[in-house]
Amino acid sequence: xxNLTGYSLFILALLAVIPAFAAPIVELEIRDHLxxxxxxxxxxxxxxxxxxxxxxxxxxxxxxxxxxxxxVTPGMSxxxxxxxxxxxxxxxxxxxxxxxxxxxxVIVK
Numbered sequence: 001x002x003n004l005t006g007y008s009l010f011i012l013a014l015l016a017v018i019p020a021f022a023a024p025i026v027e028l029e030i031r032d033h034l035x036x037x038x039x040x041x042x043x044x045x046x047x048x049x050x051x052x053x054x055x056x057x058x059x060x061x062x063x064x065x066x067x068x069x070x071x072v073t074p075g076m077s078x079x080x081x082x083x084x085x086x087x088x089x090x091x092x093x094x095x096x097x098x099x100x101x102x103x104x105x106v107i108v109k
Contacts, residue, residue, distance in 0.1 A: 023049040023082060028062070030054040030073065033098040041107045045085045052079040061096035067106065070096070084108075 026048050029036040033056060042048045052062055054073040061072045062081070073079035086108045095102025 023047045025049045025051060027051045027053060028104075030056055030060050030095070030102065032056065033060070033095065033101045035093075035095070035102055035104040038104040039107055040104065041109060042084065042086070044088045044108050047082055047084045050081050050083055052081070054078070059097065060102060062093060063096045064091060064093035064106075066091040067093065069093075072096075 024043070024046065026040055026042060028040060028050060030052065040050075050062075052071060052073045054060055054075055054077055057075045059072055059074045061070055062079070063070045067083050067086075069081055069083060071079050071081045083106065086106075088108050091106040091108070093104050093106065
């Protein structure tokens with residue numbers, strides 16, 4: 001086996017393993033200044049990729065003191081942030097720009 005073939009096999013093996021380590025994806029939609037779903041359930045001790053889909057014309061900021069996360073997502077666009085790994089519990093979040101309506105929580109089980 002020449003060096004190029006060995007290197008190619010190594011790269012193919014590596015690419016086959018990488019998806020196994022990818023974070024689970026959870027989607028959170030913003031619509032009419034509300035979060036859908038208002039309760040996100042994620043597994044305990046697992047890093048999760050949170051995709052925020054803002055279907056409103058205006059920007060909104062995902063804010064959580066308990067999660068130590070904030071992310072502004074412009075209107076009609078998507079934003080991504082990672083949360084976890086977390087112990088079991090409930091972690092509230094809210095929309096910084098519309099805090100009276102945009103509220104929710106992450107439930108870790």
